Amino acid sequence: MKRKVVVAITGASGSIYPLRLLSKFLQIQEQWDEIGVVVTNNAKEVWQVETGTAFTPESSFSYYATTDFNAPFASGSGRFDTMIVIPCSMGVLGRIATGISNDLITRAADVILKERRKLICVVRETPYSLVHIRNMEFLTLAGGIVCPATPSYYSNPSSIEAVADTVVDRVLDLAGFDIPSYRWGSAEQDL
Numbered sequence: 465m466k467r468k469v470v471v472a473i474t475g476a477s478g479s480i481y482p483l484r485l486l487s488k489f490l491q492i493q494e495q496w497d498e499i500g501v502v503v504t505n506n507a508k509e510v511w512q513v514e515t516g517t518a519f520t521p522e523s524s525f526s527y528y529a530t531t532d533f534n535a536p537f538a539s540g541s542g543r544f545d546t547m548i549v550i551p552c553s554m555g556v557l558g559r560i561a562t563g564i565s566n567d568l569i570t571r572a573a574d575v576i577l578k579e580r581r582k583l584i585c586v587v588r589e590t591p592y593s594l595v596h597i598r599n600m601e602f603l604t605l606a607g608g609i610v611c612p613a614t615p616s617y618y619s620n621p622s623s624i625e626a627v628a629d630t631v632v633d634r635v636l637d638l639a640g641f642d643i644p645s646y647r648w649g650s651a652e653q654d655l
Contacts, residue, residue: 466497469639470537470547470576471525472569475506478551478588478613479514480628482507485550488632488643490524495641499525500537500544502568506553530567537572540579546639547576551588551613554596560585561602573608583608584638586631611635619646 469489473482489499503511503519511519521527528535536542549556549569556569560583565571576583585603587610589596600610615621615630633645 467495467546467641468498468537468542468544469496469500470544470572471499471501472547472549472552472556472572473501473503473507473511474549474551474553474556474569475504475510476551476553476588477510477514478586479507479511480624481550481586481588481613481631483511483515484625484628484632485548485635486522486525488629488636490522492636492641492643493524498544500535501525501527502530502535502572503527504530504569528568530569532568533571535568535572537575538568540575542575544572544576544581546582546584547572548584548586548635548639549573550584550586550635552585554587554589554599557585557587557603557610558595558599560608561599561606577606577608580607582639584611584635585609586611586613586635588613609638611638618648 508519537544559570560573565574613631615627621627636643
């Protein structure tokens with residue numbers, strides 16, 4: 465069965481992460497049926513600053529406004545099995561953790577959690593306040609996965625994209641996708 469995934473992009477710093485994630489989804493199209501993307505206005509502004517280019521939708525994905533509660537993943541009957549919030553601002557994390565569904569991102573996350581499906585929040589903030597830590601605890605207890613955008617260096621990445629890929633590959637692993645990536649201790653290490 466092919467997968468149906470929601471990708472939410474918030475205004476936290478780290479536009480390289482969703483950029484690389486969407487690129488990798490194009491490389492594994494045989495593993496998914498639909499990718500729904502929601503991008504906040506703040507995310508578009510941060511994207512412009514960090515990448516030097518405007519956010520441009522890729523035709524392989526479906527795009528939804530943050531106000532579009534008619535999106536298929538705004539209901540459990542839409543049967544989206546995974547949601548990735550990347551990067552996930554602490555404001556969005558807090559609203560998800562406390563059940564405040566005031567836009568499509570938080571509503572979709574609420575649906576994913578209530579349906580006992582996979583929610584991965586790639587938080588990009590440092591340092592954490594006690595409020596952040598408590599919200600991450602609430603989200604984890606509700607069944608979500610908090611995956612900080614903390615890169616690894618075991619693979620000796622040689623570019624900023626390769627550094628970002630250490631996080632993105634971990635997210636795709638957590639989501640259950642079969643991807644070639646660095647594997648600790650393997651004789652052959654796919655990069």
